[in-house]
Amino acid sequence: MKKSKTISELVMDYFKKHPNEDLPHGPVVDWVTKEWLKNHETPPRDPWRAIRKLHQQGKLLKIKKGVYRYDPDYTKKTELFEFPPKVKEEILKRDGYKCVVCGMGLKDGVELVVDHIIPKDKGGSNDISNGQTLCMKHNLLKKNYSQTEAGKRYFIKIYEKAVAENDHKMIQFCKRIFDAYDEYGINGHIPRPNGKPKNKQ
Structure with a gap:
């Protein structure tokens, strides 16, 4: 029995049939849904998510919101920059x-991924x-x-x-937000502001 293709595989089939074309996701989703229903009773779940994921994996280029392109040369270069299996x-x-x-x-039942510490687009290598x-x-975080x-x-x-308008309630709210950033050590390279409100009249 022939194994049916995944949603991602069907998405790539469509793009490979239209290389170097800027394709809106609507027609892609329609085609994938039609092909999927040939082997399944229910429609595919969120094919557009598969398109977005393939873009994140470097297999599709995002031209603008909702429009993607398959460039064989770009994909080959991207795959070469992934960590080799070994x-x-x-x-x-x-x-x-x-x-x-x-x-x-x-x-523990969690899925693991091997991540580039320094991202590929910022010069990160494929070294261990x-x-x-x-x-x-x-x-994801x-x-x-x-x-x-x-x-x-x-x-x-x-x-x-809020400081300029002397809005003490909003000032305190923002400070709590900044405290949360500090507590969890997120984006410490962005200094929190030091502005002080005027004294209440």
Whole structure:
């Protein structure tokens, strides 16, 4: 019996049939759904998520929101920069097959990934020394750090406006947010503001 393809495999099939074309995800999702229903009774679950994940894996280029492209040359270069299987295994073995952050591993029922300590797009290498084992939760947290940076800068703006308007309630709220950043050691490279409100009349 022929094994049916995964949603991601079907997505890649569509893009490979249209190399170097800028494709909105709508037609891709429609085609994948049609192909999926040939072997399944229910529609595929969130094919657009598979598109986004393939982009995150470096297999698709994001042109703009909702539009992606498959470039065979780019994909080949990206795959060459991934950790080779042997190196991945060495990193997992070195880390005891456990997340270096929380200590949980396969025995705890968590999925593990081998992560670049210094990201590939920032010059990170494929050496064992640049790899670390993370559970999916902490890998996601690392990927979201850019969002927490944006959040902290946003609250700094709110804080500065509250100081200018002498809004003591909002000032205290922002300080609590900054305390949470400090407590969990997140984005310490962004200094918290030092503005002080005027004394209450």
